[in-house]
Amino acid sequence: MRTVGLVVRDFRRLWESRGLLIMTFIQPIAYLLIFAVMFAEQFDAIELGGRSIPYLVFIIPGLIALQSYQAFHTQLSLSSGDRRWGILLMITIAGVRSSEYVFGQVAARSILAAIQSCLVVAVGLALVGGAGGYVVNSLRIILAASAWIASTVFWACLGLLIGVRLLSERKRDVLWALFNLPVMFTSSVFYDVGAGPFPIRLASQVNPLTHCANAMRSALLLDVQDAVIPVVVLLGLAAVVALAACLVVRSTPLHRQAGA
């Protein structure tokens, strides 16, 4: 019941702030259209796994992976607000457990990211004009969904555990500014990072967004076996960060300490 309440709250926030609601659903479509119209014109195709893949077909799994990463920023802001505004204090005193809070927040992020991803898929397939070379079966869908869910859990929990520890909005914004570009551009969301310079390739290996995008492409376009390792890595990371998030929320001071 409480978890449902936490999910409902997030959607009410969106519903009652129409600008935010529109932005939330326009942003993924805008990404897709920009990449489809601008970059797809520039690049003929991308050579990947021995296949020549049209850029638009290449970018769609990446943009689905990107929606899971958006959970990081959203959750960073919301959890930071929950701490600063005393909402975390109030719900803890109400008896909400740290695991319930984490689960509720992750569920809200996942549902929202799923809707965004569905929009990307629908508009993307319309632009591609059919199946576009994607290979779909039960195993592939399970692997792609596992990668995407694990990635969403990972990013949402990471945003949450950092957010509840940040009382300062300024620090939060600086962190986001420093974090966002390196994560996006050392990942294989927009291009084949394997063809990039060595430092980028190295950074991409420790970037969970790369693993999500690679898993999505392997599951939907390439050899399905190549999706297994990234999915396992993502599931492991998600489990560790989710546990850490529960522990961090539990140990977070609910008050502003004297002299702090």
Added chain:
Amino acid sequence: MELETSRGNDQCVGISARELAKVYPNGTKALGGVSFDIPVGTIAGYLGPNGAGKTTTIHILSTVQKPTHGEARVCGFDVVRDRGRVRECVGLATQDICLDWLVSVRANVEFFGQMFGKTRREVRLESSRLLAEFELDGKRADSAWSLSGGQKRRLQLVIALMKHPRVLFADEPSLGLDPLAKRVLHNALVGVASSGTTIMYASNDMTDLERLCQSVIFLRRGQRVGAGSTQSFVQQHGGGTSITVECNAPIRQELLADLTEQWGVEVVGKSPLRWIETRDQISYPSIAKWLIEYGVELRDIQVRRPTLEDAFLRLVEETEE
């Protein structure tokens, strides 16, 4: 009514603290061993200058923080060992207003109601009643952020009361409220207390405390320096009733001597004539009659009884010394 300080019948004690202390890791000593008992179903005022430790006490009693020493029980449960049970029975209205600023009044009430474990139907019924009682029913669709300061504070109390707490901690609940809103708040709190809820009301608004609280606890630099029923506290620390007599002519010296001898008063001012009366059984009309018989032409007599504010200021001065 004397405030209980010894452990009595636990069922009659809503809040109990023994040698409660809090020292922060940076060395700040917020509380230095505070003890008190607050009987069930009463409103106890918790007063003291800024930084006295009022909010820290409320945080400890509502399990937001842990004490570094001492023990406290709320509804009979230990605030450290039985934290979960304490949380089930307390409501908290904090000094810093805790609301979701991104959503409407209705959404706030429904969200926190669900967090208290209430069903949607219970939340709707209860919120309708409380929002009407606190005169916020016309603001349901408004954003919490757009409310005035007083409305935000009232909304926070609505949320705290939705839980039907057995113990309510209210930290400066009347801050920023206009007199009308204060009356609404007071009536609501008296109603809540009469249904058996124990209320700890931390405030520096002496008029509020005097009007509302059966007992008071005075805190100074983390120490309890006074406690008791509000009336006895004022009598004990307020410094007596001030009687000011304005006359048409200057008071003669022999009158002052006779006044002291006859009535045992200690004159503190001659023009106008003023003395402080600490005795209970004293007849001011008799003194006035005596003055008239003495030939004094009275223009006005003012009797000013001590207030909680007088007691507060005197205690602050005394502890300063």
